[in-house]
Amino acid sequence: MTTYVYETIPSKPGAKPKYFEIKQRMNDAPLTKHPETGEPIRRVVLGGFGTLSSKGSSNPDSGCGCAPGGCCG
DSSP: EEEEEEOOSSSSTTTOOEEEEEEETSSSOOBBBOTTTTTBEEOOOOOOOOOOOOOOOOOTSSSSSTTTTTTOO
């Protein structure tokens, strides 16, 4: 099971959304209503992580491979 972040969709202008987490399977459709209150909700897309390549680096301890000792930029 994966934990997803959802937010309420405020019905009044200027109202702040409420954030919460719900565990779901990855192949489950995103929820559109809060399971307890019935309020309209949407899934929040959060930043993920990528893989840094050390391709071309002669030093395996250099981090991302752009310079010995770590990235230069």
